[in-house]
Amino acid sequence: MANNCIFCKIITGEIPAYKIYEDNDFLVTLDINPVNQGHSLVIPKIHFVNIFDAPEEITAKIGPIVKKLAQAIKAGVKADGLNVVINNDQAAGQLVPHAHVHLIPRFEGDGFTHWHGKGGETPADFANTQNSIKKVILSHIFQDSILLAIDS
Ligand code: AMP
Ligand code: ZN
Numbered sequence: 001m002a003n004n005c006i007f008c009k010i011i012t013g014e015i016p017a018y019k020i021y022e023d024n025d026f027l028v029t030l031d032i033n034p035v036n037q038g039h040s041l042v043i044p045k046i047h048f049v050n051i052f053d054a055p056e057e058i059t060a061k062i063g064p065i066v067k068k069l070a071q072a073i074k075a076g077v078k079a080d081g082l083n084v085v086i087n088n089d090q091a092a093g094q095l096v097p098h099a100h101v102h103l104i105p106r107f108e109g110d111g112f113t114h115w116h117g118k119g120g121e122t123p124a125d126f127a128n129t130q131n132s133i134k135k136v137i138l139s140h141i142f143q144d145s146i147l148l149a150i151d152s
Helices: 006-012 056-076 123-141 146-151
Strands: 019-022 026-030 040-044 081-085 101-106
Touching: 006 026, 006 040, 019 056, 026 056, 040 056, 056 081, 056 101
Parallel strands: none
Antiparallel strands: 019 026, 026 040, 040 101, 081 101
16 A cells, blocks of 8 residues: 555545456456546556566466456457556556556457557667567576577
8 A cells, every 4th residue: 555546545445446346466447537438457456566566476467367357348348359558667658656457448440549660670770679688588587598598
């Protein structure tokens, strides 16, 4: 529970919300300003900001709950598809600093366009980017990764 966190207040019941699901670890509510009908937020009950400071025991549970709720929402509003989105940090569009996953139902012809690639990357640019990221992966994150080690 963080002071003045709007999602912590939804979890404690201080602020009302259109809840559609709740278990020990997550609360799922309709987004107050939906992109499309059924736009929902999967909110972990413990306060952390985003993917970068997420406890492992919660990240391990995100896949199953996202799948379950995505199926329910898609069927519930008869959507044609659904986007799963997490905005991490301000530069990525995160407005509420309590981690959450957006489940956004999509309808044929709903008019939303996807991100457009900037283009212009040369093979050298790709190789540089690939190496920068792989260096971090190999040295910090997955030191035992066979897949990346054999490919480096
Ligand atoms: P983000 O930019 O990923 O941080 O998205 C925050 C989302 O929270 C936005 O889509 C808001 O519409 C939504 N939101 C903010 N306040 C509430 C609230 N009280 N109940 C439900 N959704 C909310
Ligand atoms: Zn919070």
